[in-house]
Amino acid sequence: MISRDKSASLFVTANQYFPGGVNSPVRAFRSVGGTPLFIEKGDGPYIWDADGNKFIDFCCSWGPLILGHNNPKVRKNIIGAVENGTSFGAPTVWENKLAETIISNHRYLEKIRFVSSGTEAAMSAIRLARGVTGRSKIIKFEGCYHGHVDALLVKAGSGLATLGTSTSAGVPEAYARETIVLPLNDRAAVEQAIEDYKDDIACVAIEPIPANNGLLIQDIEFLRFLREVTKREGIILLFDEVISGFRVGF
Ligand SMILES: Cc1ncc(COP(=O)(O)O)c(C=O)c1O
Numbered sequence: 001m002i003s004r005d006k007s008a009s010l011f012v013t014a015n016q017y018f019p020g021g022v023n024s025p026v027r028a029f030r031s032v033g034g035t036p037l038f039i040e041k042g043d044g045p046y047i048w049d050a051d052g053n054k055f056i057d058f059c060c061s062w063g064p065l066i067l068g069h070n071n072p073k074v075r076k077n078i079i080g081a082v083e084n085g086t087s088f089g090a091p092t093v094w095e096n097k098l099a100e101t102i103i104s105n106h107r108y109l110e111k112i113r114f115v116s117s118g119t120e121a122a123m124s125a126i127r128l129a130r131g132v133t134g135r136s137k138i139i140k141f142e143g144c145y146h147g148h149v150d151a152l153l154v155k156a157g158s159g160l161a162t163l164g165t166s167t168s169a170g171v172p173e174a175y176a177r178e179t180i181v182l183p184l185n186d187r188a189a190v191e192q193a194i195e196d197y198k199d200d201i202a203c204v205a206i207e208p209i210p211a212n213n214g215l216l217i218q219d220i221e222f223l224r225f226l227r228e229v230t231k232r233e234g235i236i237l238l239f240d241e242v243i244s245g246f247r248v249g250f
Pocket residue numbers: 116117118119120122145146147148207211212240241242243
């Protein structure tokens with residue numbers, strides 16, 4: 001039996017500082033049981049906890065570490081960048097270069113806005129959709145997660161195309177009612193919602209490869225249907241690729 005005493009003791013300390021002892025619900029181990037591991041270091045595909053146990057890291061910081069931990073090339077470039085300072089609150093030469101690399105390698109992207117988290121990306125995309133369409137409601141699908149934006153911490157109401165109800169204390173029902181949660185792959189439910197709230201739907205949001213659904217690829221015909229129906233109705237179609245983007249292919 002491997003020891004996890006140090007992690008357990010660090011968790012006791014962390015509980016003094018952070019609600020639930022963690023800074024994100026996904027670190028809490030609630031759905032898998034036990035005490036969170038406190039990680040000390042990572043190298044390549046491995047991580048080590050505070051008790052010195054070595055693990056293969058299948059989490060990879062929930063996605064971003066596609067090159068593994070402590071990759072020599074990445075480390076060298078991070079250190080090189082830090083030597084010129086860290087944050088400026090002003091445009092930088094390097095963000096132009098990064099944008100050019102991404103846009104010139106992607107045939108669908110025209111413009112980019114860099115943000116700090118997936119939640120901000122989803123929130124900004126929804127605000128943009130609302131601004132452009134002048135409408136306020138959004139449609140999302142069961143099993144798809146788009147971050148902890150108030151309007152998205154919502155579960156389905158009692159009927160198929162009914163307005164959502166909030167899943168978290170602190171999210172006003174008035175916000176939740178701006179979101180319609182529908183079952184996946186149910187075209188009739190989408191048509192019904194569009195019919196019922198036609199002049200008020202700003203966007204349809206979906207994860208084309210849902211990370212929180214076991215990375216099962218969505219039905220391509222359903223995605224095509226969403227493209228057609230949103231185009232027809234002047235609704236923005238929002239593909240949330242926060243997890244899958246650049247990972248299933250550059
Ligand atoms: C598809 C998707 N969108 C958005 C988010 C939110 O990203 P973040 O946790 O960086 O706010 C997540 C997080 O797991 C996600 O899986």
